[in-house]
Amino acid sequence: MAPMRSVTLGTGLAFWGDSLGPAVEMVERAEIDYLCCDHLAELTMSILHKQRLKDERRGFTSDVVPLLRSVLPTCHEKGIRVITNAGGANPSSCARTIVDLCRDLGLQGKKVAVVTGDDILPRIDELLEAKVDLSNMDTGEPLESVRDRLTHANVYIGCEGIVEALERDADIVVCGRVTDMALYLGPMRHELGWGAEDWELLGAGTGIAHLAECGGQATGGLFSGGWKEMPELESLGYPVTTVFEDGTAILSKPPETGGGVTKASVSEQLIYEILDPGNYLTADSTADLSQIVLEEVGPDEVRISNITGKPAPPTLKVNMGYRGGFIGEANFTYTWPEAYEKARAGIAFLEERLRRVDFESEETRIEYIGQNSMFDRGLIAEPDDPELLEIVVRWAARCPTEEQAKKVFTQSVPLFNNGPAGLSGIGTRPPIKELFALWPCLCPRELVPVQVDLVEA
Numbered sequence: 543m544a545p546m547r548s549v550t551l552g553t554g555l556a557f558w559g560d561s562l563g564p565a566v567e568m569v570e571r572a573e574i575d576y577l578c579c580d581h582l583a584e585l586t587m588s589i590l591h592k593q594r595l596k597d598e599r600r601g602f603t604s605d606v607v608p609l610l611r612s613v614l615p616t617c618h619e620k621g622i623r624v625i626t627n628a629g630g631a632n633p634s635s636c637a638r639t640i641v642d643l644c645r646d647l648g649l650q651g652k653k654v655a656v657v658t659g660d661d662i663l664p665r666i667d668e669l670l671e672a673k674v675d676l677s678n679m680d681t682g683e684p685l686e687s688v689r690d691r692l693t694h695a696n697v698y699i700g701c702e703g704i705v706e707a708l709e710r711d712a713d714i715v716v717c718g719r720v721t722d723m724a725l726y727l728g729p730m731r732h733e734l735g736w737g738a739e740d741w742e743l744l745g746a747g748t749g750i751a752h753l754a755e756c757g758g759q760a761t762g763g764l765f766s767g768g769w770k771e772m773p774e775l776e777s778l779g780y781p782v783t784t785v786f787e788d789g790t791a792i793l794s795k796p797p798e799t800g801g802g803v804t805k806a807s808v809s810e811q812l813i814y815e816i817l818d819p820g821n822y823l824t825a826d827s828t829a830d831l832s833q834i835v836l837e838e839v840g841p842d843e844v845r846i847s848n849i850t851g852k853p854a855p856p857t858l859k860v861n862m863g864y865r866g867g868f869i870g871e872a873n874f875t876y877t878w879p880e881a882y883e884k885a886r887a888g889i890a891f892l893e894e895r896l897r898r899v900d901f902e903s904e905e906t907r908i909e910y911i912g913q914n915s916m917f918d919r920g921l922i923a924e925p926d927d928p929e930l931l932e933i934v935v936r937w938a939a940r941c942p943t944e945e946q947a948k949k950v951f952t953q954s955v956p957l958f959n960n961g962p963a964g965l966s967g968i969g970t971r972p973p974i975k976e977l978f979a980l981w982p983c984l985c986p987r988e989l990v991p992v993q994v995d996l997v998e999a
């Protein structure tokens with residue numbers, strides 16, 4: 543009887559700006575076939591598109607070059623292939639940059655594939671004319687209400703482009719906005735022979751990829767169930783995931799790294815972002831995680847089984863962004879005695895001065911840092927203890943123009959000399975930040991063709 547096929551995937555990165563140490567440790571200490579690196583989030587795409595508007599050569603994550611410079615020599619030596627979505631808003635430019643890096647490192651002959659098709663911004667009018675419903679899936683508003691302010695529109699595509707790239711012998715696969723799970727599901731399909739409609743296996747692979755893709759969250763990071771007992775979080779190891787052709791897997795981490803892999807740590811990652819565990823909708827399948835079985839089979843080793851799946855949904859999620867105004871804000875601190883009373887007077891002072899200069903805003907927010915800045919203010923009592931030693935106020939507004947946003951800080955400065963006694967912490971003028979709002983919607987998958995191009999160093 544032939545041995546069961548398997549593939550071992552190493553998690554190299556979980557977000558743009560993540561530490562490069564886990565990826566280096568991964569390729570040096572673990573026996574992996576692929577290094578999978580996730581750089582993207584909704585906010586990241588907004589930032590990258592803004593960068594590309596300023597310079598057509600930009601739009602991909604800046605950490606991809608130092609990351610690959612650190613790991614590619616070892617990957618070349620060990621035959622490890624790399625899959626990354628660092629391409630962001632400009633995967634073609636990212637691929638060209640990686641080719642140049644391979645040449646600099648003396649790695650001639652490396653094949654770099656670029657997967658495109660997720661960017662549908664140039665096709666928005668075409669899709670609207672074809673009666674595609676791109677209404678906001680949260681509010682029901684029609685896209686026409688923000689059409690003139692759109693900055694980007696990227697579809698969460700699946701792993702089909704990655705599979706094609708690997709079949710064409712790519713050593714490095716560069717993607718834009720593929721799903722996080724696709725970075726892992728692509729090599730599973732390629733290595734384990736799973737078909738595009740093997741729904742039960744694809745569902746299993748999707749669930750396994752979900753456990754691995756968030757980096758340290760499965761190996762002891764952000765672990766509310768026992769973070770105090772997790773050793774050496776400052777040198778946390780990332781998941782090493784061996785997947786078998788029957789849809790089971792073993793999740794572990796590189797030797798001599800911090801953190802831990804336990805049933806509890808993996809369970810916490812399991813429930814992250816999935817909404818309905820029986821119907822986890824992704825671009826490649828609908829995973830059913832409701833009957834999953836997790837077993838600790840050794841030190842820092844958890845076996846994953848009993849995940850299944852159903853057909854993928856007919857639509858793909860689209861992440862659009864649009865210009866949402868500017869933030870004007872002021873931060874100030876009042877000290878004991880009567881800190882809260884002074885803070886309320888300071889707020890009234892600021893608001894009256896803003897009224898007198900015809901201030902315009904679409905939304906305002908008052909926060910007491912350390913009291914209600916992270917919670918629904920309707921559920922949290924006001925910080926009115928008369929013995930408070932200090933209270934920090936953040937007064938912020940969403941404004942239609944940069945000029946209106948600047949008024950907030952300008953009108954707060956007189957608090958220093960003219961407001962209640964005991965104020966500090968206004969500091970220098972904060973930079974005016976432009977807001978980019980999200981517009982989630984759906985698009986029929988047959989309208990989103992994926993293209994794969996191959997270049998060689």
